Amino acid sequence: MADKTSPKPEKILVVDDQLSMRLTLRGILVKKGYDVTVAEDGARALEQIQKDNYRVIFMDIRMPGMNGVQTFLEMKKTRPNATVIMMTAHALEDEIKTALREGAYTVLHKPFEMDRMLALLKECLEDRPLVLVVDGNREICDALKEALEGYNYRVLFAENGEQCLDQLQQRRFQVIILDLKLPDNGLATLRDIKEMRPEAGVIVLATSATEQEALEQAMQFGTIAYLRKPFDPHMIIEILQKYLPEAPQKDG
Structure with missing residues (x-):
């Protein structure tokens, strides 16, 4: 034996x-x-x-x-x-x-x-990538949580820019999913993210064509992708699989 x-x-x-x-x-x-x-x-x-x-x-x-x-x-x-x-x-x-x-x-x-x-x-010591979702819409957060955890990502949430920056001080995230239409200015939050944690990949979420100027400014900060609401949460998974060198696979 x-x-x-x-x-x-x-x-x-x-x-x-x-x-x-x-x-x-x-x-x-x-x-x-x-x-x-x-x-x-x-x-x-x-x-x-x-x-x-x-x-x-x-x-x-x-x-x-x-x-x-x-x-x-x-x-x-x-x-x-x-x-x-x-x-x-x-x-x-x-x-x-x-x-x-x-x-x-x-x-x-x-x-x-x-x-x-x-x-x-x-x-x-956790090997699973850590993702921060910054969005005040509970339905979107719940959908992203289900999709991401189904692929073995760890997920945390922030409802606004202040909570986001507080989270960034507490831990290092591989990816941040950021709604540009935050009540306290999503574009300003993006600037702060890139100042505080420049190595983090950022996916921005937009809601309408009226945000085109803000979206164009966001892309200039080196964001890895953008999605317009509504979107299939599994589109986020596809982006992460391409962006992360060792992206986790679907659970089970």
Whole structure:
């Protein structure tokens, strides 16, 4: 009878100049079954990522020498797809904006709840693409949810531009489906999306020919496609299958 081998634990890197933080995170993550390496500064973090491929990296922003954002940007040269969660105890608005714009998954503000950290980690380890639908029409949202989840996408929703931007601060989406006719200006929201998360693909939804000018402006922001309402939700699936390199397949 062949021995059943357990799957290898996911490798996590914790980068923080505070010893207490490194020890705390390492202890909690090891107890949860993760394989954890720690580094006390950016230089040692860069050494570690040359030695191993980490699924998720927790990176403190304010560190002596090379700060966390600088380390992240340097790391991207050799690990462009690394999933990085930034951490900070300070109000570093410019650094936070840069980190999110360059593709950090999110920023955890210290002190943070460990349950929140573990939930984020579990979310980062999901292989299914994450899609944000920004539309105030419940029927459209429900139809898109059914279609997308049927193809193994994860789906979250925002009713307006403010909720959308809040979601973008909390996590990294592969694709955003945006109604141009939001009550707080869909085109302005699109500008903010491309400023905050330029790597995200955006599909815009239009409602009538009167939006042609706004639609033309939207396409200038590098959106991947547009659809006019009403539309078959499975048209979104067709667009995603072409856009995403490893698009999931239909469930079942």
